[in-house]
Amino acid sequence: MRRFSADYLEETRRGMWDHSRAALAPLELEDRELILDVGCGTGELSAVLSEETDGTVVGVDRDRQLLEETTVPTVRADATDLPFESGIADLVVCQALLINLPDPSRAIAEFVRCSTDLVAAIEPDxxxxxxxxxxxxxxxxxxxxxxxxxxxxxxDVTLGTVPELLRSHGRPDREVTDIHTRRYDHVRTIExxxxxxxxxxxxxxxxxxxxxxxxxxxxxxxxxxxxxxxxxxxxxxxxxxxxxxxxxxxxRRTETIPFYVTVGKIKRTERRSS
Ligand SMILES: C[S@@+](CC[C@H](N)C(=O)[O-])C[C@H]1O[C@@H](n2cnc3c(N)ncnc32)[C@H](O)[C@@H]1O
Structure with a gap:
């Protein structure tokens, strides 16, 4: 299991969304009631989401030490087995989580189960x-x-855009539609x-x-x-x-890390009885 230090996450995420909130527009943050930020680490994205919504943001991670650094309410849990009832949130999102999972589709299936409206993945290539x-x-x-x-x-740390993962989530009672991806370059400058x-x-x-x-x-x-x-x-x-x-x-050093914001909408499907 790959571990991350709080220092590493704070250093690599610093200022990440300061000038680029437009890339988060497809998450329709202003309309949210409950957002789950899964694999939140020290809550760098959770804090940004909280600034953009009047709803509640809950950070979820399996690493207790990282959760202690967050500024939002948290739940310690595994992304592939979320301890929430179906449809508890109206947005389930992650940032740089799927690239760390041997089978990211298991987490996506949980995202789809737990959301009533949007699922989103912000992953680098x-x-x-x-x-x-x-x-x-x-x-x-x-x-x-x-x-x-x-x-x-x-x-797969080159995952980037994940429309296929959202499409083939394996939940028979739900469909993920209107899938969009937007690239956002995180530019880190030292000078x-x-x-x-x-x-x-x-x-x-x-x-x-x-x-x-x-x-x-x-x-x-x-x-x-x-x-x-x-x-x-x-x-x-x-x-x-x-x-x-x-x-x-x-x-002077400039590093450019392409992130992809992939968002899909949950649609409940009728179960046909035979
Ligand atoms: C690269 S860090 C990203 C943290 C945060 N989302 C960010 O972008 O700053 C990956 C995070 O995923 C968490 N993580 C990895 N596997 C997990 C799993 N199976 N369930 C829950 N969290 C997991 C790690 O503990 C770590 O906090």
């Missing part, structure tokens, strides 16, 4: 992430790490003046700690053990260059 950096090696090393990680991880999190992230690169945590996955993704050692040394060297350049105020 990690194969299309781009990095631009003033440190020449960073772009190449980030691409290599990502390529091996995607090949080695046991879930002077650097904040505490950016400085800490650079120092972490110089230690190679995150790359070390991913060792087994990178090896499973085709990186040889010797290649891994050389790769980690280069990564740490790159981290040291970033730290130096930050001290001179010359470091």
């Amino acid at each position: 990690n194969s299309a992430v781009t990095v631009e950096s003033t440190v020449p090696l960073e772009r190449e090393l980030a691409t290599r790490a990502r390529t091996h990680y995607i090949q080695g991880v046991n879930t 002077p003046p650097y904040d505490r999190r950016a400085v800490e992230a650079a120092k972490r690169k110089a230690t190679g700690s995150r790359i070390a945590q991913q060792r087994e996955t990178l090896l499973a993704g085709g990186m040889g053990p010797d290649e891994y050692d050389t790769f980690r040394s280069s990564w740490r060297e790159m981290g040291r260059s970033i730290v130096d350049d930050m001290q001179n105020g010359t470091y």
